[in-house]
Amino acid sequence: MQQQGQAVVAASLAPASATHQREDARGDAPPKQVAQAMERLGRAGRLIADIRLGADRLLEALFVAGDAPPHSALQHVERTALAVVQEETAMHRHFDDLRALGRQLEESGVLNGALKARGNSWGLHMPLVCPDGAVVAYAWKRQLAGQAGASAVDRTRLALKAFTDQKRRFFPHLDDEGLSHLPDGESENEVPNMKIFTYRRLDWSKRAASLASLMNDDFVDPSKELNQQIMSKMRSGHETTAMDQVAIIELLVPSIFRAIVSLHPAGSTDPDAVAFFSPTEGGAYLHARGQSVHHVFKHVTEHADKALQYFVNVEPSKALSLLLRWVASYQTLFTKVCSKCRRLLLMDKSLALLLPPVQRPYHQTSSVGSDPQDAYHIGCSSFDV
Amino acid sequence: MPPVKWLMHWHPNPGATLNSQILAEASGCAESLGGSKDGRWKTSIIFYRAMARDGASAGAGGAPPQQPPDVPRELLGVALHERPGLYFSILRSHRLVLQADAAFPQVMEKLQSYKARVTLNFEGFQYQLGDFCLRIGKCVPNNSETLRGIMMEVEYYPLSSIEKSRAVMEDFFDIWQETLAKKSLPGHFIHVESNFSEYGLSDHYSFQHTAVQYATCLQQLMAAVTVRG
Numbered sequence: 210m211q212q213q214g215q216a217v218v219a220a221s222l223a224p225a226s227a228t229h230q231r232e233d234a235r236g237d238a239p240p241k242q243v244a245q246a247m248e249r250l251g252r253a254g255r256l257i258a259d260i261r262l263g264a265d266r267l268l269e270a271l272f273v274a275g276d277a278p279p280h281s282a283l284q285h286v287e288r289t290a291l292a293v294v295q296e297e298t299a300m301h302r303h304f305d306d307l308r309a310l311g312r313q314l315e316e317s318g319v320l321n322g323a324l325k326a327r328g329n330s331w332g333l334h335m336p337l338v339c340p341d342g343a344v345v346a347y348a349w350k351r352q353l354a355g356q357a358g359a360s361a362v363d364r365t366r367l368a369l370k371a372f373t374d375q376k377r378r379f380f381p382h383l384d385d386e387g388l389s390h391l392p393d394g395e396s397e398n399e400v401p402n403m404k405i406f407t408y409r410r411l412d413w414s415k416r417a418a419s420l421a422s423l424m425n426d427d428f429v430d431p432s433k434e435l436n437q438q439i440m441s442k443m444r445s446g447h448e449t450t451a452m453d454q455v456a457i458i459e460l461l462v463p464s465i466f467r468a469i470v471s472l473h474p475a476g477s478t479d480p481d482a483v484a485f486f487s488p489t490e491g492g493a494y495l496h497a498r499g500q501s502v503h504h505v506f507k508h509v510t511e512h513a514d515k516a517l518q519y520f521v522n523v524e525p526s527k528a529l530s531l532l533l534r535w536v537a538s539y540q541t542l543f544t545k546v547c548s549k550c551r552r553l554l555l556m557d558k559s560l561a562l563l564l565p566p567v568q569r570p571y572h573q574t575s576s577v578g579s580d581p582q583d584a585y586h587i588g589c590s591s592f593d594v
Numbered sequence: 595m596p597p598v599k600w601l602m603h604w605h606p607n608p609g610a611t612l613n614s615q616i617l618a619e620a621s622g623c624a625e626s627l628g629g630s631k632d633g634r635w636k637t638s639i640i641f642y643r644a645m646a647r648d649g650a651s652a653g654a655g656g657a658p659p660q661q662p663p664d665v666p667r668e669l670l671g672v673a674l675h676e677r678p679g680l681y682f683s684i685l686r687s688h689r690l691v692l693q694a695d696a697a698f699p700q701v702m703e704k705l706q707s708y709k710a711r712v713t714l715n716f717e718g719f720q721y722q723l724g725d726f727c728l729r730i731g732k733c734v735p736n737n738s739e740t741l742r743g744i745m746m747e748v749e750y751y752p753l754s755s756i757e758k759s760r761a762v763m764e765d766f767f768d769i770w771q772e773t774l775a776k777k778s779l780p781g782h783f784i785h786v787e788s789n790f791s792e793y794g795l796s797d798h799y800s801f802q803h804t805a806v807q808y809a810t811c812l813q814q815l816m817a818a819v820t821v822r823g
Contacts, residue, residue, distance in 0.1 A: 464753065464754065464755035464757075464758045464797075464798075465753075465755075465758055487751075487752040487753070488754075489595045489597070489752075489753075489754050501752075502751075503725050503751055503752040504724045504725050505725055505752050506752065543753065543758060543759065543761060543762050544758075544761045552765070553761055553762065553765040554762060554765040554766060554769060556627065556628070556769075560724075561628035561724070562628070562723075562724035562725070563627070563628075563723060563724055563725070563726060563766065563769070564724070564725075565762060
């Protein structure tokens with residue numbers, strides 16, 4: 210039957226294959242390229258539908274033959290064989306047409322190697338993940354529109370890069386000193402218990418997700434967490450993360466809190482968001498604009514927002530170091546009594562919650578020296594809440 | 595990582611009796627602190643006594659049964675409400691706490707090395723108070739309604755370190771005592787520290803810690819019963 214089929218195919222050589230137009234796609238204006246590509250893809254879609262139908266018919270024929278009552282089996286088999294042969298011819302034709310179309314699409318740049326390698330290469334139904342992590346439903350549409358798989362994030366980053374390059378080139382005196390001086394004057398001396406880590410934005414999402422699985426393990430060993438952290442940093446190869454890519458700072462005081470500060474733009478010293486979490490929390494919601502599931506940390510974050518705004522508006526050049534130092538003062542969150550009522554836990558009447566002093570003053574923190582770190586309950590603070 | 599938890603038990607005044615009125619008042623206090631009732635809970639403890647081997651080897655007609663001298667006479671099995679798939683066994687004499695599968699009681703039943711003597715259930719309602727969770731419950735033997743004790747669990751969700759949460763838990767305990775004192779009940783709650791390090795447990799709270807606290811609590815309850823009885 211196979212040989213018959215092949216013979217039939219050889220005989221009916223009329224390939225209704227797509228036009229052999231080898232027009233130079235590059236020479237045409239983009240709108241025409243788009244129109245052509247759209248039309249070709251439409252044809253490809255129809256061919257694929259035809260192929261599916263053909264496959265269905267083949268299966269149907271086989272089932273019918275298989276189910277045939279014994280007395281008429283021979284007739285059925287003969288009929289089936291004929292149907293199969295016809296279908297096979299048609300299928301071969303469809304596949305040839307499809308191949309030709311595919312070649313044309315490749316040449317015009319619609320289908321590229323990355324898409325093909327993915328198996329489900331037409332991108333017609335499956336979402337595509339762009340290099341920057343954005344998920345795109347129809348990659349080919351973007352490609353046709355000249356964006357070549359770029360998402361909004363990619364385009365923004367390219368624009369920002371161009372801007373930063375030009376700024377560096379034409380206005381060198383405006384260059385920020387960057388984060389390099391940060392660890393020196395900073396917390397390592399003043400706050401030995403706090404650990405500071407830096408990340409690129411995507412690296413942080415991976416870490417947040419890994420924290421979720423770490424915390425769900427009943428047998429978690431907390432020292433493992435730190436080890437894993439160090440291991441992953443070593444593996445990824447950037448010892449201190451290229452300074453111009455740092456977008457997230459994690460401040461961890463073990464067993465007390467984990468604070469996430471986001472920098473915008475990446476590589477700058479301008480914080481734009483901060484959030485506090487329990488060290489036991491993990492998951493995709495763990496980021497500088499996320500919210501802890503615990504009331505205490507929710508309220509600390511709320512207060513931290515105000516502190517951040519204050520630092521950024523009043524002392525923009527030192528905002529980050531002031532913020533980090535201020536965050537470090539929360540080490541005493543669960544031990545320091547309120548400076549006004551001298552209690553640790555207090556029932557906040559309006560919130561109906563028992564909370565420790567979640568507010569620490571952020572005014573006048575630029576003064577050097579032993580400024581006693583005060584702490585206040587929400588209802589106890591003297592300044593604007 | 596489970597959050598830290600303190601267990602407290604009711605210590606009646608000398609001569610006073612236990613009754614469910616205390617339970618009701620305690621629940622009322624939880625609600626007055628803003629607690630919202632959100633379900634029931636039940637933890638069970640089984641007392642196992644070591645069996646002499648004679649029953650099993652009677653047919654062998656061999657030497658008289660010998661109980662190895664270092665076999666613990668008593669074993670505690672704890673089924674915690676928060677982990678129905680697990681079972682904890684505690685050897686108080688050896689300061690051992692082990693985590694096992696929930697099929698543990700059936701296995702012990704088959705082995706016949708230890709026999710279950712008494713089963714105690716700790717059950718009641720639980721209340722959410724912001725970042726705290728309160729479980730107030732009575733202690734009753736398995737097939738009886740006799741109130742053997744009253745106890746409560748206090749859990750603080752944001753923290754898992756015992757040392758770092760100590761100040762907060764103590765403060766909560768003080769607030770709780772103050773609130774309850776207004777009801778003039780014949781007794782008060784006590785938190786007895788368990789010696790976790792003796793059981794080889796670390797500062798990070800775990801279910802083993804809870805199992806050990808239950809063992810400690812039980813000891814206290816039995817002592818109170820003996821004194822009264």
